[in-house]
Amino acid sequence: MMERTLAIVKPDGVKNRVAGQVISRIEKEGFRIVAMRLHHLSRAEAEGFYAVHRERPFFKDLVAFMTSGPVVLMCLERDGAIVHWRETMGATDPAKAAEGTIRKQLATNIEQNTVHGSDAPATAAFELGWFFRGSELG
Numbered sequence: 446m447m448e449r450t451l452a453i454v455k456p457d458g459v460k461n462r463v464a465g466q467v468i469s470r471i472e473k474e475g476f477r478i479v480a481m482r483l484h485h486l487s488r489a490e491a492e493g494f495y496a497v498h499r500e501r502p503f504f505k506d507l508v509a510f511m512t513s514g515p516v517v518l519m520c521l522e523r524d525g526a527i528v529h530w531r532e533t534m535g536a537t538d539p540a541k542a543a544e545g546t547i548r549k550q551l552a553t554n555i556e557q558n559t560v561h562g563s564d565a566p567a568t569a570a571f572e573l574g575w576f577f578r579g580s581e582l583g
C-alpha cells in the first residue's frame with residue numbers, strides 16, 4: 446500500500462555533514478521525496494512535535510538537542526513507507542541497531558541518533574501536518 450512518512454535528519458546528522466548520505470540512502474531504498482526543507486526548530490515546535498514524550502525524563506534534553514541546530518525535514522513516499530523507513534533507520538539506540546542500518550552506521554547515542562521516522566499511520570499524519578502545508582504535499 447502506498448504510504449507516506451515523516452523523516453528527519455536530526456541536528457547531529459546535519460552538523461556531522463552526513464545529511465547527503467542519508468538522502469542518498471533514502472533514494473536507494475526506493476522512496477520518492479515528496480517534500481524536503483532545512484529548518485531550525487523553535488522550542489515550541491519541538492515541544493509540540495514531541496508532546497507524547499512530555500512526561501518522560503529525557504524530554505527536556507530531547508527538546509534542547511532538537512533545537513540545537515538545523516534539521517532536514519522530509520515527506521517520503523513508498524509502498525509500506527513507515528515500516529520500511531523504520532527498518533532502514535534501525536533501533537532507537539544505535540548500540541542495539543542492526544548492521545547496515547543508518548543508526549548503526551552514523552548515530553552517536555540514543556539521543557543523537559541522526560534520524561527520525563513516524564511510528565504509525567496516525568503519527569505520520571500528525572507529524573507531516575506539523576511541518577508541511579497541504580500544498581507542499583500534493
Ligand code: CMP
Nearest residue numbers: 498503507537555556557558560561562
Ligand atoms: P525519536 O524516534 O525521534 O523519538 C523520541 C526520541 O527521544 C527518540 O528518537 C530518541 O532520540 C530520544 N530519546 C532520548 N533519550 C531516550 C531514551 N532514554 N529512550 C527513548 N528515547 C530517547
